Amino acid sequence: MSFSIGPTITTNLTAPPPWYMTPCYVWPWGTHPGGYRMVKVETGQKRYTHRVMYEQVKGLIPDGLQIDHLCRNRACMNPEHLEAVTQQENILRGIGPSARQARQAHCLNGHLFDRANTYMYKGRRQCKTCQYERNLRTRARAAARASG
Known part of the structure; x- marks a missing residue:
């Protein structure tokens, strides 16, 4: 051709x-x-x-x-x-x-992205362990503010 x-x-x-x-x-x-x-x-x-x-x-x-x-x-x-x-x-x-992102096997903190430790939020994978740790820090700050 x-x-x-x-x-x-x-x-x-x-x-x-x-x-x-x-x-x-x-x-x-x-x-x-x-x-x-x-x-x-x-x-x-x-x-x-x-x-x-x-x-x-x-x-x-x-x-x-x-x-x-x-x-x-x-x-x-x-x-x-x-x-x-x-x-x-x-x-x-x-x-x-x-x-x-599809090839990424771990979150930024090194936790494995697997079925047990991963959930979707707004179309993105999220680490359950990191979310749990964020929640603990948030509750600790709130308790510290409340006690005074």
Whole structure:
């Protein structure tokens, strides 16, 4: 599949790319603000290069799935670095706040997040041990104020 780049340059995405110096294939044109790369296909529409490459090499992206960059490089379009996954899997594999919190096994005070010691409050995991200790401190301060 060929793609036009500008008025006179045409390239073939399936040809070995000469412009990369790492295992990632980085498309040198069409930078998108989010770090992804864009290419204009024959229909004139702009598409993400990693999605085009995945479809060229591995087939159509199944409905409900996204393409995950296993290398964590959004500009990469190496088909070996691309995998179709659910949105939840893609988020959890990432490095954002949701992924970091999901991987967190202990609270900030070192107590284990397990069924017996964890409850949900406003959509976030909370440590029962820490809450119990906060309640004890609050009651102690209230008793100290009351006695005087």
